[in-house]
Amino acid sequence: MVCLIKLVILDLDQTLIDTIHRFHLVFNMMLEEHGAPQVDWPRFIRMYSDDTLDQLIPGDSRSFWVEFRRRYCSVAHPLDRAYYGAGRALEWLRERRLRAAVTTGRECRPADVWRELEQHGLAHLVDSVLTMADCSEEDELTWSRTGLIRLALGHFGVDSSEAVFVGDYWVDMESARRAGVHPVAVRTGFEPEHRLLKHGAKAVLAGIWELPSYLRQVLESST
Incomplete structure (x- = not known):
């Protein structure tokens, strides 16, 4: 339950910035390096939405994703863009x-990340950036944000009941729930609504452009 919102913690990729084509590019680059065939766009999107990309990864998928997330900032795609309304x-x-x-x-x-936010005209509107390089907390979920959410709460001196987390992936919702903050999902990450709700989303928005109207309702209901 959100008492009084003081902090909004936002996911970056597929929430604020559309980098799905970059994801496809980096994923294929790494598949090739691991001796596996590349995946075409239609199949990639289908498996991305189904959360079954692990089936294409030879060997240990966890180590694959760790290397993937380290490499993501070193690659850009011409279709990278900020979402409408971000x-x-x-x-x-x-x-x-x-x-x-x-x-x-x-x-x-x-x-x-600050550099990318600047490129998309968003940097001056953000107070803090936290990446997995800032977080040593281990979790069985490869993409867990629980540690980063706790870091953000500590950085701003905010209680979990005073914070909202916005993301596009079911692990984002699970992470927010574990950290005790209010989970809000956006559908721009191709995730099915039922999975987001199952893992704790209090609301599922079409995209970041709907966040102000949703938060306005939350703030009004808490007064």
């Missing part, structure tokens, strides 16, 4: 003096 959503938070922290499963320098 800037306005962040502006809305700033107008209400709510802090905005961006977290990412990428294991790269925060400076690399």
Whole structure:
């Protein structure tokens, strides 16, 4: 239950920034390096949505994904773009003096993420960036954000009941639930709604552009 929102923690890829084509590119690069055949776009999107890409990975999938998330910042794709409404959503938070922290499963320098946010015109609206390079907390879920969420709470001195986490993946919702913050999902990550709800999403939005109206309702209900 959110008492009074002070902090909104946001996922980066497929939540604020559309990098799904970069994901496909890096995934295929790594499949090739591991001696596996590349996957075409239609099959990739289908398996991405079904969360079955592990079936294409030869050997240990966990070590594959660890290397994948380390490499993600070193590659760009011409179709990378900020989602419609991302800037306005962040502006809305700033107008209400709510802090905005961006977290990412990428294991790269925060400076690399700041650079991308700047390229997409979002950096000046963000208060903090946390990546997996900042977090040593282990979790059985490869893409867990629980440790990063706790770091963000500590950084801003905010209680979990005063924070919202916005993400696109079921692991994002599970991570938020474990950290005790309010999980909000967006559908721009191709994740089925039922899976997001199953893992704790309190609301499932079409995209980041719907976040202001949702948070307005939450704030009004808490007063």
